[in-house]
Amino acid sequence: MVPPADLDILRSVNQPAGAMVDWAMEAASNRGILLTIAGLAAIYAAFRSVHRWLAAILLLAAIGVADLVSARALKPVVARPRPCQELRDVRAPLECGSGRSFPSTHAADSAAAATVFAWALPRFSALGIVIAAVVGFSRVYLGEHWPSDVLAGWIVGAVIGLSLIFLTRLRYLLVRR
Template sequence: MADLQVGRSSRRPTHRRHLHQITHVVRIAASTGARWLARQEAAVLVAVLVVLLAVFGFVRIAEELGEGELAKLDEWLLELLRVPGEPHHPVGPPWLMEAAQDITVLGGRTMLLAVTLFATGYLALERKYGAMWLVAAAAGGGGVLSTVMKQLFGRDRPDIVPHLVAVTSPSFPSGHSMLAAIMYLTLGALLARFAVRRRTKVYLIAVALFATLVVGISRVYLGVHYPSDVLAGWCAGLVWSLICWLVARYLQYRGTVERSGRI
């Protein structure tokens, strides 16, 4: 017992030293971040607020996953989108299912990989390297994050209605919804940044939002995701895309990346 107490007492100074070092680093980072935020435009402050709200939304959905009123609402909405007594047939005209199958491809990994390669290639040719790395980090990191979260939560796909497209991965959060939010919102924000006219900026952001929304809706319509999967995917995608944008802006502030063509 005495030896154990001696061992503990010998480790305490080391632990305190490490704690002091960590606290010092955190204080420096917080101070630098606070100074940066204080000098930024309103868009950055709004982005921080949206990140916090989206994180809160994701956590709330995850806490209620598959339980209580959320589970009932998920199942009710899925059944609402099918013809009563004919679960293999979605509501609406026949062409709507084909359209949903086409639209959902916009959130697929192959399509988004192609979009990422085209976008980063163009930005590299234009020597907008900060924007290029932003797109690459958003897309690559988002793909990894989506895969990790799916495996972490391991939610089964909906089984109350037949799936109208093939799926293999876990259900929560919706990868298509998350990756579409990351890719299209990031590109929309970048293009809007480079646009001159205000109406052009509004148009680009609206198109990005529309693409993100229709991809998520198509996943529910096709019966491969619960609505809560899609909502969580949108929240996660919004958080990641805004974090990447904020980091890029911060690196410009520090002079780590070029300041020409602000992100």
């Protein structure tokens, strides 16, 4: 059973808004674009100073771990169908995904990247947050995820990003002794 809030939000977001909006939402959900942005951010962080190479590695590791935890560990256990699989009236501009819905791996990856990005380059933290928000919105707009899938993905990604930052800082403190 779908929580009423999920259904209400999905129905309000999953409305036709024109070809340009469809194109923008499809672009925001494109993993290749997201990985390119993350890669460029990692390269930028790596060349900012001698210590930023660690941030670059951490950024890519956070995305990888978030992807694994979301797609391989959580989705098979929860096995929640996507809105475009479950509801006939959901508008799905893209072909409906065959996988499971909860949590959103796109949201987890983008939140993990945004968390590490905010830690590594605090001046640009708003950019990472905006990208993660647009990615999450696009997944609901495209009918691929319920809003709670996206929220859970953001939480998973942020926790993974923060955990990797904590472990990195802990290792640094222990090595300095």
